[in-house]
Structure formats: C-alpha cells, structure tokens
Amino acid sequence: MDRTIGLLGGGQLGRMLVREADQFGIRVVILDAENSPAKQISGTLEPKHINGSFTDPKKIRELARQVDVLTVEIEHVDTEVLEEISERGVEVTGNDGKKSMKRVEVQPSWKTIRIIQDKFLQKGHLEKNGVPTAVSESLESTEEALSIFGEKYGFPYMLKARKDAYDGRGNYPVRSASDIPEALNTLQSRALYAEKWATFKKELAVMVVKTSDSPGVDATTAYPTVETIHEDSICKLVYAPARGTSTRLQKQAQDIARKAVGSLWGKGVFGVELFLMDDDSLVVNEIAPRPHNSGHYTIEACAGISQYRAQLLSILGIMPSFPSHTISADFPATIMLNILGGATKPAHNELLRQTIATPKASLHLYGKESKPARKIGHITIKASSMREAENIIAPLIKTVDGIRA
Ligand code: ATP
Ligand code: MG
Numbered sequence: 001m002d003r004t005i006g007l008l009g010g011g012q013l014g015r016m017l018v019r020e021a022d023q024f025g026i027r028v029v030i031l032d033a034e035n036s037p038a039k040q041i042s043g044t045l046e047p048k049h050i051n052g053s054f055t056d057p058k059k060i061r062e063l064a065r066q067v068d069v070l071t072v073e074i075e076h077v078d079t080e081v082l083e084e085i086s087e088r089g090v091e092v093t094g095n096d097g098k099k100s101m102k103r104v105e106v107q108p109s110w111k112t113i114r115i116i117q118d119k120f121l122q123k124g125h126l127e128k129n130g131v132p133t134a135v136s137e138s139l140e141s142t143e144e145a146l147s148i149f150g151e152k153y154g155f156p157y158m159l160k161a162r163k164d165a166y167d168g169r170g171n172y173p174v175r176s177a178s179d180i181p182e183a184l185n186t187l188q189s190r191a192l193y194a195e196k197w198a199t200f201k202k203e204l205a206v207m208v209v210k211t212s213d214s215p216g217v218d219a220t221t222a223y224p225t226v227e228t229i230h231e232d233s234i235c236k237l238v239y240a241p242a243r244g245t246s247t248r249l250q251k252q253a254q255d256i257a258r259k260a261v262g263s264l265w266g267k268g269v270f271g272v273e274l275f276l277m278d279d280d281s282l283v284v285n286e287i288a289p290r291p292h293n294s295g296h297y298t299i300e301a302c303a304g305i306s307q308y309r310a311q312l313l314s315i316l317g318i319m320p321s322f323p324s325h326t327i328s329a330d331f332p333a334t335i336m337l338n339i340l341g342g343a344t345k346p347a348h349n350e351l352l353r354q355t356i357a358t359p360k361a362s363l364h365l366y367g368k369e370s371k372p373a374r375k376i377g378h379i380t381i382k383a384s385s386m387r388e389a390e391n392i393i394a395p396l397i398k399t400v401d402g403i404r405a
C-alpha cells in the first residue's frame, strides 16, 4: 500500500479511482489539465499533481520520476514514452546529485495499450487469438476504397477512425454509397478502417480483471455480463445482469471476455464490449484497458470489490483470488443511467432533486462543465428485481431524455 500510483488522465474514471484509493490510503498522482475532475477531490501534498497533457512525453516522464506504478484512465496516451520508461527507465537525480535510471512499472503493459488504442490493430490481435470480432478491413481514405468495401460487404457499414475514438466520435455509419463523400469529409484527417454492419439483438459488456503480467486466461476474473443501451453511439443505460439473456449466454460472454483479456499483457481492469448477434453468436466489439462506463454499477452492486478497487489492487499485485474466476453482484438487479450535458441548469437541478428523492438511487456527479453529449454524471439504482429497478428508473429516464441537447 505504500507504493504511489501515477495516473494518466484525470476525468471521471480517475475521480472514482481516487475515491477508492483514498479509502486505502493509497496516493494517486495525476497528470491532466488543472482542476480536472480527479484532481478536484484529491489533495495536493507532495508529490504534487502535474498540469499538462497525458500525451506529452516530457510530462509523462515528470510523472514517472515521482511514482512507483503508472496506470491509465484513458488509452489515448503516448505509448512510445511508456515503453521507454518501463524498459529503460527515466533519468532521476539523487540527493548526491548523481544521475541514474529508474524503471517504473506500467500497468497494463504499454504493449497492451498500444494494441488497444489502434482499434484496427486490436481487431487483428483478437482474431489472431481466436476471439470472434466484427469483420473489418483497413482502407485508404478515398471514395473508391469506401465504395469497394460497400460492394464487398454491403450497406450499411461502419466507417471508423483507428485511433482517438470515444463515445462514437470517430464512427460514421455509411448507409449507402451516397453517404461516402460526407463520411470521408467527417473523418478524412484520421487513419480509417471499416467494419461490416453488425446485426445484433443486444449489446453486452463484461468487466475483467487481470492479475499477471504475462498473457493467460487463468489470471483473469470476470464480473457479471451486463446489457448496454447506446443512443447515437453513446452509452445511455447499463442493466446488470443483462435482461432476457440466458445464463448460458451470460457465461459464454464472460468466457469470451476472459479469453480476450487473457491474450493481453499486464495487470489491471478491462471493459469488454460485445455484440449478441441475431443468431445468438457473440462477437467482441472492442476492449478498454481501464475501468469502463459499463462497470460503474459495481460501485454499488459489487461493494466488496468495485471495478476501481479491482484496478488498484490488481496493478499493485494484491488482488484477492476468486477460484470461480467470477465476481458476483450483491443485488439481483442494478441499472445505471448516464447523465449527458447539453441541458439548461434548471433542468439539471430538477433531475438532481428527483434523484435525491428516489429511494435506492445513487447519484454521481463528476465536477465537469456541462457540454452537449458530454458525460457529466450517472445514476445507479439497485433493487431486488429488474422489474422493480425498471419501475424506479423510468421517471428518471424521462427527465434525462427531456434535458438532453
Ligand atoms: P466507446 O465510447 O465505447 O469507446 P467508440 O467511439 O470506441 O465508443 P464503438 O464502441 O466502436 O465506438 O462504437 C460505438 C457504438 O456504435 C457501439 O456500441 C454500437 O452501438 C455501434 N457500432 C459500432 N460498431 C458497429 C458495427 N460494426 N455495426 C453496427 N453498430 C456498430
Ligand atoms: Mg472505444
């Protein structure tokens, strides 16, 4: 517990990680903009937080000098410098003025972050490791290449940016050949690939904890299989466990998620997004090498070991083992609802009043300025049945829908 953690990124995931770390007296030093959500709730004793970008090699080295383990709350970081720090070290000056190299653990491994941050490399890695994914091909940013993909796999298909994607910013659904110019116009500055349209009945997600540096499925433990509902490519709701999904399919999703995470290097918590296809087959959409929106429910539902506690304990090498390789929820049903920005202040205040007055509702606000479609908070309901949870959340969903931009 006396090791200091360096965190690249200080958004809401970092903020919830800091809250957990605080309970264990673990110090987390953050690299991100001044007053970012995680910094707002974390003290400024030595070593001090660093103001700057988590993509800036100089700032990352500055952080590394002060900590024992580096981890991320976002995958869009500079992995060249993470490789350098973990393999060769970072230069430090001792009290005697002598310079030496200090190696700092990076968890999960820079290799894992590098593969995951490029969604096309990630797809290739999963395929190579026998994990089913949506059919995809890299392509040139030309109208010709985009129409050839459409002719080969049919319309609609999903055009995706390989890097820096989140909340659907980087996706363009190409519904017909006439969408091609606008799709290119929107994403043309980025390296692209395309995915065959996935005809799914449901989107599922599984959080997985990995506890060894080398690949191996035995070092992985899965949280329950949840159902995610996206609107405009942004996660809106998470139902835990997934509704209307057989125990067999839930277990199959956990097994695929563990296999996917087991193919990667390093320790930590991972979010695995899956599609449950029309024919009941399961494919992995993508993996996040960090806590994930679909795992927020674990704060209330898996109180003994939320995804944030699991990230801390696994990267510090003190995660307890779960012989069944699964962690279960303490409640029969949980629903998480994201609060997106774009609303007027009075509308938000009404939502807050309503949530506080709702028994079994937990409100989380991230200290973020409200901007259209920005995740600024979430609400979790835990109940003794999914029907009860659905009844409790229904009026809150209505209010959230009313205040969306
Ligand atoms: P995140 O915020 O989860 O990182 P992202 O920007 O990386 O999102 P994806 O996860 O690739 O984007 O896609 C966002 C959503 O778009 C998916 O959850 C799904 O609803 C839809 N989607 C993605 N790929 C496909 C596909 N091949 N076919 C159909 N729908 C898709
Ligand atoms: Mg993504």
Ligand code: MG
Pocket: 273, 285, 286
């Ligand atoms: Mg996604």
